[in-house]
Amino acid sequence: MASRLVPQWLGRCILITKRLLLDTGYVRSGRADRIVDAEGRPLPWYTFPAIGYLSSLDLSSARVLEFGSGSSTLYWERRTRAVVAVEHDEEWYQALRSSVDERTTYLLATDEESYVSPRAGSDPFDVIVIDGIHRQRCAQTAVKVRAPGGIIVLDNSDWAPAVARSIRSTGLIQIDFPGFGALLSHTWVTSIFIDGSRPPPVLPDAPLLPPGASKFSHSMRHLVATKPETFGSWL
Numbered sequence: 420m421a422s423r424l425v426p427q428w429l430g431r432c433i434l435i436t437k438r439l440l441l442d443t444g445y446v447r448s449g450r451a452d453r454i455v456d457a458e459g460r461p462l463p464w465y466t467f468p469a470i471g472y473l474s475s476l477d478l479s480s481a482r483v484l485e486f487g488s489g490s491s492t493l494y495w496e497r498r499t500r501a502v503v504a505v506e507h508d509e510e511w512y513q514a515l516r517s518s519v520d521e522r523t524t525y526l527l528a529t530d531e532e533s534y535v536s537p538r539a540g541s542d543p544f545d546v547i548v549i550d551g552i553h554r555q556r557c558a559q560t561a562v563k564v565r566a567p568g569g570i571i572v573l574d575n576s577d578w579a580p581a582v583a584r585s586i587r588s589t590g591l592i593q594i595d596f597p598g599f600g601a602l603l604s605h606t607w608v609t610s611i612f613i614d615g616s617r618p619p620p621v622l623p624d625a626p627l628l629p630p631g632a633s634k635f636s637h638s639m640r641h642l643v644a645t646k647p648e649t650f651g652s653w654l
Contacts (some may be wrong), residue, residue, distance in 0.1 A: 421443075430592070442631040444630070455601075461492055461515050462490060462601065463599060464600060469609035469611060472596060473611070484504075485505065485548040486552075487505070487554075488515055491550065492515070492523065501522065502523045504524070522526070547561040547565055548574070550572070550575070555581065573612070594610065595609075602626055628640060
């Protein structure tokens, strides 16, 4: 009866809207005015496809350097071993400071030199995020402090192709993740740069089912894992 009342194409549009707005945390982020997933956990303000890729990586022992802080800082605290975050805006720094874990090194750098060359110790970083100001110079720093096999995340790379090009020129492979993200009504691009000879480690059960995956996808994943013989030559 319902299928006759609602055309199939319209039903799919409704499902897509629900999965994009609710399952990704888009609605919850809007209501809370902060970037969170559907369960209320902090997310970085990157595109949803980029977050999906990062979620498949095993970063439990990683050290992170962030140029620009926010909800992403809280996300990286949950996913990694150590975080160094650099912020130029004193008002934003003071507002976020109480939410930052005491294990995190949170630096206020109001001048350009201290921002692009933070005192973050001599150990290299497994993840460097460029999502603040002075992006070209931050990219130069990122290349220098990147650990072997480390990755660089450049958000809003569609606005700054020259910065992306400078990172790419060092031999790293640029992977673009265009799409929607929290709070905004338009798409943008988050780019992740990896070393093709030493790709980042992935979780044993990657790829993970993304937000918005259907019940059918969950069932198929379970069946493939528990009854692979059912699928014959498909596997």
